[in-house]
Amino acid sequence: MTDTIAVDDLSEAEARAELARLAALLAEANRAYHGEDAPEISDAAYDALKARNALIEARFPALKRSDSPSEQVGAAPSEGFAKVTHKVRMLSLGNAFEADDVAEFDTRIRRYLGWADVALLTYTAEPKIDGLSLSLRYEQGKLVQAATRGDGETGENVTANARTIADIPGTLTGAPDVLEVRGEVYMSHADFKALNARQAAKSDKPFANPRNAAAGSLRQLDATITAARPLRFFAYSWGDLSAPLADTQMGAIKRLAALGFQTNPLTVLCDGVDALLAQYAMIEQARATLGYDIDGVVYKVDDLALQVRLGFRSTTPRWAIAHKFPAELAWTRLEAIDIQVGRTGALSPVARLSPVTVGGVVVSNATLHNEDYIAGRDSKGGVIRPDENGNAKDIRVGDWVQVYRAGDVIPKIADVDLGKRPEEATAFVFPTTCPECGSDAVREEGDAVRRCVGGLICPAQAVEKLKHFVSRAAFDIEGLGAKQVEMFYKDDQLPVKEPAAIFTLKERDRKNFTKLANREGWGEKSAKNLFEAIEEKRKIPFGRLLFALGIRHVGEQASTLIARNYGTWDEFIAAMDAAKEFEGPEWERLLGIDGVGTVMARALVGAFAEPHERDSIDRLTQHLTVEEAARPDTSGSPVAGKTVVFTGTLEKMTRAEAKARAEALGAKVAGSVSAKTDLLIAGPGAGSKAKKAQELGIETVDEDGWLALIEGA
DNA sequence: GTGCCTCGAGTTCC
DNA sequence: CTCGAGGCAC
Numbered sequence: 001m002t003d004t005i006a007v008d009d010l011s012e013a014e015a016r017a018e019l020a021r022l023a024a025l026l027a028e029a030n031r032a033y034h035g036e037d038a039p040e041i042s043d044a045a046y047d048a049l050k051a052r053n054a055l056i057e058a059r060f061p062a063l064k065r066s067d068s069p070s071e072q073v074g075a076a077p078s079e080g081f082a083k084v085t086h087k088v089r090m091l092s093l094g095n096a097f098e099a100d101d102v103a104e105f106d107t108r109i110r111r112y113l114g115w116a117d118v119a120l121l122t123y124t125a126e127p128k129i130d131g132l133s134l135s136l137r138y139e140q141g142k143l144v145q146a147a148t149r150g151d152g153e154t155g156e157n158v159t160a161n162a163r164t165i166a167d168i169p170g171t172l173t174g175a176p177d178v179l180e181v182r183g184e185v186y187m188s189h190a191d192f193k194a195l196n197a198r199q200a201a202k203s204d205k206p207f208a209n210p211r212n213a214a215a216g217s218l219r220q221l222d223a224t225i226t227a228a229r230p231l232r233f234f235a236y237s238w239g240d241l242s243a244p245l246a247d248t249q250m251g252a253i254k255r256l257a258a259l260g261f262q263t264n265p266l267t268v269l270c271d272g273v274d275a276l277l278a279q280y281a282m283i284e285q286a287r288a289t290l291g292y293d294i295d296g297v298v299y300k301v302d303d304l305a306l307q308v309r310l311g312f313r314s315t316t317p318r319w320a321i322a323h324k325f326p327a328e329l330a331w332t333r334l335e336a337i338d339i340q341v342g343r344t345g346a347l348s349p350v351a352r353l354s355p356v357t358v359g360g361v362v363v364s365n366a367t368l369h370n371e372d373y374i375a376g377r378d379s380k381g382g383v384i385r386p387d388e389n390g391n392a393k394d395i396r397v398g399d400w401v402q403v404y405r406a407g408d409v410i411p412k413i414a415d416v417d418l419g420k421r422p423e424e425a426t427a428f429v430f431p432t433t434c435p436e437c438g439s440d441a442v443r444e445e446g447d448a449v450r451r452c453v454g455g456l457i458c459p460a461q462a463v464e465k466l467k468h469f470v471s472r473a474a475f476d477i478e479g480l481g482a483k484q485v486e487m488f489y490k491d492d493q494l495p496v497k498e499p500a501a502i503f504t505l506k507e508r509d510r511k512n513f514t515k516l517a518n519r520e521g522w523g524e525k526s527a528k529n530l531f532e533a534i535e536e537k538r539k540i541p542f543g544r545l546l547f548a549l550g551i552r553h554v555g556e557q558a559s560t561l562i563a564r565n566y567g568t569w570d571e572f573i574a575a576m577d578a579a580k581e582f583e584g585p586e587w588e589r590l591l592g593i594d595g596v597g598t599v600m601a602r603a604l605v606g607a608f609a610e611p612h613e614r615d616s617i618d619r620l621t622q623h624l625t626v627e628e629a630a631r632p633d634t635s636g637s638p639v640a641g642k643t644v645v646f647t648g649t650l651e652k653m654t655r656a657e658a659k660a661r662a663e664a665l666g667a668k669v670a671g672s673v674s675a676k677t678d679l680l681i682a683g684p685g686a687g688s689k690a691k692k693a694q695e696l697g698i699e700t701v702d703e704d705g706w707l708a709l710i711e712g713a
Numbered sequence: 714g715t716g717c718c719t720c721g722a723g724t725t726c727c
Numbered sequence: 728c729t730c731g732a733g734g735c736a737c
Contacts, residue, residue: 095728212727342723350724367724369730378730407728410724448731449722553733555721595720597734 081156081219084147087180088239090135091152091312093298093322095407099277102299105321106273109301112310112318120272122302124249125279126264128322129234130293131186132215136162137240138179141172148218161218164227167234169260180239181256187214188292191230209360210293232292235261249302269302280323287325295408296324327404329414330363332356334399337368337428341436343464344552345451349374349430351401351413359405366403366411368395370448371430385415393418396425436460456612462497463489465550469499473556474548475540477502478533479526498616499548503538503623506531542569542629549617551607553600562604563629565593569621576608638709639667642678665710681706 010018096102110121135155137145146162147155162168165185172179187195192210199206207213217229235256238245245252250269257263266283270276280297287294301307301319310318336352349368356363368374376385376392385393393416395401402415430450434441439454456462466485470477480502488496488505493515496502509515509527517527540548543563547556554562566572578586582605590601607613644667680700701709 092728208727215727340723344722346723348723361726363725365725367729369723405725405728409726409728411726412724412729446732553721557720595734599733 081158081221083150083154084145084157085154086135086147086150086152086239089152090133090149090155090182090239091316093320094316096321096323097326099273102276102280102321102323103273105299106276109310109318113306123270123276123299124253124267124302125270125276125283125297125299126236126267127283127290127294128296128298128324129184129186129264130211130295131184132211132218134158134162134183134185134218134233135239136168136181136183138172138175138181140177141175143168143170156219158218160223161220161226164223165231165233167232167262172259175259176241176243176245178240178242179245180241181235181261182237182239183233183235183261185214185218185231185233186210186292187217187229187231190291191232195229208362211360233262234264236263236267236298244304247304249300249304249307252304270299276323284325294325296322298322327406327408328359329402329404330356330358331400331402331417334395334397334401334413337374337395337397339431339435341434341452341458341460341464343461343468343550345434345441345453345455345458345461346449347431347434347441347452348449349428351395353401353403353411356403358403358411359408361405363403363405363411366413368413371443371450372448374428374430387418394427396421396428398422398425434458434460456498456616459489466496466499468550469548470502471548474544475537477530477537479530480533484530498619500616500619500623502534503620505534538623539625539627541627542566542572545569545621545624545626546572549607551603553603558595558600560629561593561595562590565589566629568628569626573608576605579605580609639665639679642667644679644681645677646681662710 094105096105106121133149135147135149136143137147143159143163145157146159146168147157149155163170187210189210192207192213195213196206207216213229214231217226217231220226220229236253238252238256245255250267253263253267266286268279270279276297276299283294283297299321301310307317307319312318333354334351335354338350338352340348340350342348349370351366351368353364353366372378373384374395376383376394378384383390383392387393395413395416398421400417400420401413402417403411404414406412432441432450433439434452434454437452437454437458437460439452439458441450441452443450452458452461454461456465463486466489467482469475470480470485485496488494488501494505494508496505505516509531516522516530517524541563543560546554546563547559562572566575575586575589578584579590579601581587582602587601587605590596590604591598596604608617639662644662677698680698682700682702
């Protein structure tokens, strides 16, 4: 830290050496800080080192080290669990509620396979355990990692806790080299009752239901607490493998059982829809006597080769579905209807209910969707919640209403008891002005929602936009969540009314210092942590920035696609300006992006052309370094711009891999063959698609042919 | 024009 | 998680 040369005077060689020195110093400081030793350097000195590192990196970007301290998100010490990225995503299942939905599921599969003439397809049926999913990774037969589902992509590492569960073997004999077992952690009714009795004896809060008790127990930071909780585990699936478990779903389940896992004894094979429904009825009958909670029955195509052919939609497999038991219902009184204003200005009515227990949870709020839903009609004029004469039943304050939790989560109102309606109850009048700012609230023709036109003048919209800005898929600033955003918005001393203000917080605070640190609930440490978290996000990927702006219709997916198309922020901004009149080559280019239509394009171009919004964006970006989006390198790609379709079983790659690879080479991957298809890649077992391609005279290759074609590209 | 399929937006409770 | 609606294939 002594005799430091000014950054501007550094030669390249000196800069390289200096970066190495800083990386070592900062790493050592981190170790001291996070370990048991007292920090060896002061916070101010640490900040100075980090700042110097950043300056040098800015001047010599090419010298930036792979272990650059600026990239490191200060390893979180024992607060919470480490994150684990799943090798194979943990997906959720599609739902069926009626017998018709199950029949449709079966039809869809047979149509997809081109098997309209095959009457009976074999499925497995098993109870759907109401617990929490867990993924166990075994290498050379040893349990090396246990992870919760999380958002499906990333979960939490709970290995130490999983090792305390008796149903989870620590070692396996005869397992493939790499095996990822998936299943459900749950708690039995008897164990749950006993646990709650123990909780009461210690005057600890009882758990609301076995599911919460299981979740709470698994997520204990102290594994000895988990060990004292009676958790159980059923294995039902697998992820990453070094060798296939079996040819069929049932075979794989049997193999898991042979390896020492508990598998559900009610898992059976069923031929066709009627057999599935019979098994559903049987399991529903047995539900009360099982001794643990289940919330439905899961059906899966038994033949694993067919599962591979069927593949996945964006969030669910095509080859499985969860047939849910009817939701629990409860009657309660509607006390009030409040209106919330969202970031796009949407006015959403929320029912305030007299608290009632539904499905093991006390519910006091429920969504009312929109104006029409309260009136008892859908947006197309159809009647919902009809009375015996088929007339619409509206919802009034004071009514007795029937509540359920859709998908066991979101409380909704299913019905209204007109017999108990108080005489004085009047139909709800939906406001035509914004309750937050008084601006007009307008409902566009054909639209279901009414929106406040106040834009950023409306405090509710401004706050919600800020919340969106810092949300997980956007800037994701640690220590700056919804609550903090609300606080800063209302703050007189350090106001944050727009995104740019987040990045001037530190400067503004420094002038009077400790403005933030002296506040209720804040100390020097939390203030410093927040400022650091903000610094880390000054560098932001293009796609995240675009999504964070919260332009209507432009979500996470669209933002990524758009960023990939333009590459750099500057090129994108220039394109938006050039398309201002909603015409011309840049307008056409925007519309040419897959997934972008006129509605989205207008919203996008309009946002950048609107002076206030544009100024706000420019004020923000001057504080940021926008990272270039990786433009797929399609030079020398033989399939750039071509539409390709995969069919049949792919043996050397998964469907997701094949799709990702093709897209990276600039090809468009379609799901079905049409006249627009340029190339069909047909694996063994290809059916109707191959036939259709032949009829249309479309070039067809096998998997090896495809790999040869793209080799080296 | 119609019928998927996916995405976007809004929602609750722990 | 669900609804509405945008985008796209037929």
